[in-house]
Amino acid sequence: MTMMHWSLRRQSSWVQLAGHQGTDGGEVLKLYSEVEANCLDCLMRDPLRPFVPQYHGLVTKGELCYIRLEDLLSGLRKPVIMDCKMGVRWTYQEEELVKARTNATLRSDMYQKMVKIDPSAPSAEEHEQGGVTKSRYLQWKDTTSSTATLGFRIEGIMTEDGSVQRDFRKIMTLAQVTEALLFFTRRQREILEAYHSRLLALSDALKNSLFFRTHEVIGSSLLFVHDHSSRANVWMIDFAKTTPVSDASRLRHNVPWAEGSREDGYLIGLTSLITSLSQLSEKNNDRFCPLLL
Ligand SMILES: O=P(O)(O)O[C@H]1[C@H](O)[C@@H](OP(=O)(O)O)[C@H](OP(=O)(O)O)[C@@H](OP(=O)(O)O)[C@H]1O
Numbered sequence: 001m002t003m004m005h006w007s008l009r010r011q012s013s014w015v016q017l018a019g020h021q022g023t024d025g026g027e028v029l030k031l032y033s034e035v036e037a038n039c040l041d042c043l044m045r046d047p048l049r050p051f052v053p054q055y056h057g058l059v060t061k062g063e064l065c066y067i068r069l070e071d072l073l074s075g076l077r078k079p080v081i082m083d084c085k086m087g088v089r090w091t092y093q094e095e096e097l098v099k100a101r102t103n104a105t106l107r108s109d110m111y112q113k114m115v116k117i118d119p120s121a122p123s124a125e126e127h128e129q130g131g132v133t134k135s136r137y138l139q140w141k142d143t144t145s146s147t148a149t150l151g152f153r154i155e156g157i158m159t160e161d162g163s164v165q166r167d168f169r170k171i172m173t174l175a176q177v178t179e180a181l182l183f184f185t186r187r188q189r190e191i192l193e194a195y196h197s198r199l200l201a202l203s204d205a206l207k208n209s210l211f212f213r214t215h216e217v218i219g220s221s222l223l224f225v226h227d228h229s230s231r232a233n234v235w236m237i238d239f240a241k242t243t244p245v246s247d248a249s250r251l252r253h254n255v256p257w258a259e260g261s262r263e264d265g266y267l268i269g270l271t272s273l274i275t276s277l278s279q280l281s282e283k284n285n286d287r288f289c290p291l292l293l
């Protein structure tokens, strides 16, 4: 199950309906969150609807409630998938920063994850304690990836043999993003162009979206999906941390975050992706697979 590959930490939050995978009309179930269900409700009545998996309401299984979503991989054979976490402040909500100051619980699991990636990342005090706070860990992840600089990061790529590569999380420059896109698409011009057009259409839809104007979009991804038939699409997913803002008139989505501003920098990430794809879509670009030119 694809979401199990991605969401190893939370296998229990997902159910793939038996017999539906890879068939038309397939559905996936994601563990209910009120925040996400509210967002999906709004999105079904918004210009962003064509960019979001269709939401079919709720279902209860045993003691748990789930959100019913269109299976975006339905009908695709050996899909290739890239998950890009959008925004300059991907994972942490402002409340988490406040919580971390008042109740600084030390997380040894996050300390371990940090040390595994970079043993020199924790401070002497953190080494001593064997723990870091959640906000420290999340902020560290944002600043050691392209999240803080380019407004998005590639969280992982699943290739057609089903293996997941997560080495892209440390990418910092647009040139490295471009290389990753070439790897992901295997330099197929048709696919790169399809992704480029879809992101331009998304950019237009965002301009007309009341939902986007009125929500702080944190921890949401753009899911890029294609298969060998060159069908390619991009979807907005994961709204579990996307919340309405009371003074929506000030949200711009294209400026860096300062504490209290609630800005997410979503459009900074989208612009970075579009810039990289537009360079690759240029007619004279010689970096495509020669067979497909
Ligand atoms: O990806 P790694 O490096 O493992 O770190 C994870 C992700 O940041 C999760 O965010 P997301 O859910 O957006 O993937 C976050 O979940 P939440 O902030 O949603 O809880 C986890 O916090 P914990 O669940 O507290 O462990 C944190 O451990």
Ligand SMILES: Nc1ncnc2c1ncn2[C@@H]1O[C@H](COP(=O)(O)OP(=O)(O)O)[C@@H](O)[C@H]1O
Pocket (backbone or CB within 6 Å): 002, 003, 004, 006, 007, 010, 013, 028, 053, 069, 070, 071, 072, 073, 081, 083, 221, 223, 237, 238, 239, 240
């Ligand atoms: N509607 C969907 N159809 C198919 N796969 C999905 C769908 N939504 C999410 N996924 C897969 O599940 C992964 C995790 O989704 P996400 O909503 O971010 O959940 P979590 O918050 O549990 O990480 C995504 O990277 C994607 O591969």
